[in-house]
Amino acid sequence: MAEHYSSFTKGGRLWLWQRLTAAFLVVVLAFHFFLLHFVYHADEVTFALSQSRMEMWTYYSLMILFLFTATFHGVNGVYNALINQGLTGTKRQIVKWTLIAASALLLFQGVRTANAWAGLPTFF
Amino acid sequence: MSTQPPQQETDESTAETSAEPETESTSPGQQKRAAQKRERANASAQRQAEADAKAKADEETREIKVFRYDPEVEEKQEPRFDTFHVPFTKGMTVLDAVMYARDHYDPSLTFRHSCRQAICGSDAFFVNGRQRLGCKTQVSELDEPIRIEPLPHQDVVKDLVVDMDHFYEEMESVDPYFDPDETPGNDLEEQRQSRANREKVKMSTRCIWCAACFSSCNIAAGDNQYLGPAALNKAYRFAMDEREGESRKQERLETIEQEHGVWRCQTQFSCTNVCPKDIPLTEHIQELKREAVKKNLKFW
């Protein structure tokens, strides 16, 4: 089937990134859960506490990284799942760009939130 | 023709049963013949019922429920299950059972089979909810009644016969032939292959094209273009053969990492579970993924 030989070769890269981010997320997600539910109880959360953590540049960058990997991993996972359901053509392009837009929004909003704590600019 | 009234499933599948009965082309003569045929069929159903009853009375039998469908025969246009009681003998396989039912009860029962020894790959059926080779499955290992259906995810041609064309196309789309960069000039000199390398490809060369794996894979069911475990295994068989050159291997990796190739596999393992030749399909697919990644890394 000739149509099999399409130009789609990025598959391997995305696949690999899905795994790499997963490996990273295992650690960070576990840390995140542990910190925010077991060390500090969820109902004890206050703005000030979050602020104090976020002002450490290590924690800040870890969380930003966390945000980016999780977003990539999650959105790419959803995208792959949809492709596996046989999503093709224009529909696929639409979904793809919608997902990218949603991710961008999420990342933007996430960074703003983190910045709010860290005392960095929140843009508007 | 069953001893019980045929069970009409509630779900009336119309997708393929739309072939209308007695179309324009039917001549009176054909109609007459069809009528006679039906009469005869009834007679044979009766005989079968009697034989069945007798069989039940004086010997150990097994109950099989077989999927029936024939686009051309009026009473079979609606898919249904027929029940047969087959005398049990030690060592009886599912294939033996359906052959018995065909030869003694209903000659129109149709299925592919040939070698009876798990090598021709003709008789993969869906038996009690799993893809199995009829000739390699002992009746004694199954719960009764034994439900025998055609392979899922493939069009049914008739009864247990499914359309294999799609599967063959997938198999043939991975360049399933040995293609070395060069062969020894001397007609009597073989290419060397290490034992270890033969061992590596050994399992992958055992595929008998039965399509059990392909039928079991959810992804293949959802994506008609997915190459599927058998074709990927075929690609593995050549990509890993050291007698083929490095550049050919790269080409093969490109073939399998195309959009509907290895990345589609979600490691569900059902292919590996059902393969009658015990080929570790998932393992082969995963190895191909890693090979493909390695290959791509070089260009980063």
Place this chain on the structure above:
Amino acid sequence: MYEHDVIVVGAGGAGLRAAIAAQEAGADVAIVSKLHPVRSHTGAAEGGINAALREGDSWEDHAYDTMKGSDYLGDAPAIETLCQRSPYEVIQLEHWGMAFSREEDGRVSQRPFGGLSFPRTTYAGAETGHHLLHTLYEQVVKRGIEVYDEWHVLNLAVTEEERPEDRTCHGVVAYDVATGELSGFKARDGVILATGGPGQAFDHTTNAVSCTGDGQAMAYRAGVPLEDMEFIQFHPTSLPSTGVLISEGVRGEGGILYNAKGERFMFEHGYASNDGELASRDVVSRAELTEVNEGRGIEDEYVHLDMRHLGEERIIDRLENIVHLAEDFEGVDATKEPMPVKPGQHYAMGGIETDENGETCVSGLYAAGECACASVHGANRLGGNALPELIVIGKRAGYHAAGKEMEPAKIETGQRGEYETATIDSPVELGEGGSPGDAVADGGAVAAGDPADPDTVLNATVRAEQDRIDELLNKEDGVHHSEVRSKVQQSMTRNVNVFREEDRLKQALRDIRDARDEYQNVKVMDPSRTFNTDLLQTIETQNLLDLAEAITVGALARREFRGAHWRAEAQERNDDEWLKHTMLSWNRGSPELWFRPVILEGENKTYEPKIRSY
């Protein structure tokens, strides 16, 4: 109608090899097969392929072994061609990627096999045939050769000259299994039959359900003689319940046969004091049956084949497949207990008479593989000699049909040259016996138009086959073919088995007569045009009737003990009278018996019949 230069009927090893060769020779070739190629029974072959590849071995030795194994009924030109070319063809397979087992140095492995003076059986585990079949099919895919799979060939389109030697084959008529469409396939240059053996004439057989000898029956009815049909090989090690084969490789690797008393009878009862278990197949089969008949069988039916002493590692390495077969089909763990085995029909040495180029006496008609008899196996085939025949003769047939320049054959075909006629001592009338379908069965109906014009011949044959199908489908009432078939199969296994006696052979002929009469009333119960296997099997059953009869007539005619053929009335080989091939021609609906001398003159030497002892 479809049209190609060369039409190959059958897609087993022989058919695929022929198609590849024909294509290499520049022909537009198509394969028509009732099964998809990879379903062909060649895939079941386990043991290996004989080829003199190694230092210390030579094609001459291989030829000598083959001639001796054939009990001097093989034709030397065919045997020598086979043995000379086999090494090239085996290496060709290797170049095509076949997954042979390997030695430490990376070369292909060879193992000892019964009747061979050198371990020259090249193998790929215990699934050599599977690899051979798939390798060849891969090459067919690579070359883009057209395959009409699940097209069942019903008849040959052959002209109707008085003498078969004057006839020409113009194509075949085939039935599309999926749709019920009947169509002519015109062959501009030639038709090659590669339809495999007639094993289904027996009820205990290692052969597939599809091995119904269709090609042989079609060629026979078209006037081509069947040769040496009485020589049926019974394999000594088939599983009792199914007939599934346990490869000779087991004995090659050192497996041992025991009777119920635990005696290694091949030695202890003197059947083969030198070679023991590795004696030729007929010897071992008779030994087993003698043990059973003399009350030393297990459950009065079989003997034991034991390979436990080889050790699990070696078993898994070389014979893994056997372990699975014993487990799946007999419920026996072969690494822990001995396997039950008994003789089963395995191979037909005889078949469509051809020369060493695969050509029959009808021009444009070729045959190769198990359906053919170029006479390389004579009275008994050595293990591992069938696969080389597929690739050697298959290739030559392909070349020849495609018009490639070939050395003229030394073997003559048809009633030409030296031959003698004879009469058949049958208790009943043989053949079709005055059925109205005679004209059809005789190779085609009379039709309007030039009788020599290919299209006319083909169209007439298509029409005749359509009539035959319509008749079968529309019969008012009658028996089902499976009753007829099983009657014949049982009679054949009872009466035309390893031990043959005149009375029993005659009984078989009577049974076949009865079956033929019943077949007149056979009706197809499935009215469908879609995948009507009932119809096709009914047609196959007719082929089996003709072939069962041919086998039995041959067996009755040959009053001597040679190779696989043992006669109670004459328990010795008789070279004075019987160094000749049994030939059967279909003469207007009934068989005609004649003989042709064996050719023992080889290229450089003449083979002297010797006592065949192992």
Place this chain on the structure above:
Amino acid sequence: MSQSYNRGLIEDFGRWREFSAGMWAWIFHKFTGWVLVGYLFTHIAVLSTAIPAASQDPATLAAGEDIYTTTIVTLESLLLVRILEVGLLAVAVFHILNGLRLLLVDLGIGLDSQDKSFYASLILTGAITVASVPTFIAGAF
């Protein structure tokens, strides 16, 4: 090639009961993955209340009466949210454990016991979830 592979009754007749371990793992992984993305989006939405909070009066912030803190505290005081959190933990834990299993599968490790490792993921998920219930529910009443 045929267009339709829909076989009506044959295809969907109670087929799920015949799924094998690997298929269940796949389905669960998918489901948990989707839940997690969903949560990620909501999570960020909720956390965004920190943006307006940041510009609120430091005193309000110190007293914990800013919009961020009150939102969180209100949410956390709802039993439903607590229960959902337990569910989220279960989902996350399963996704992590099965994700690890998949990573191993990708590396070609332990393929023979892939079904066992799936069952192990399930059991471990259950155990961890149950064990953490007290922590999650604490203070909700």
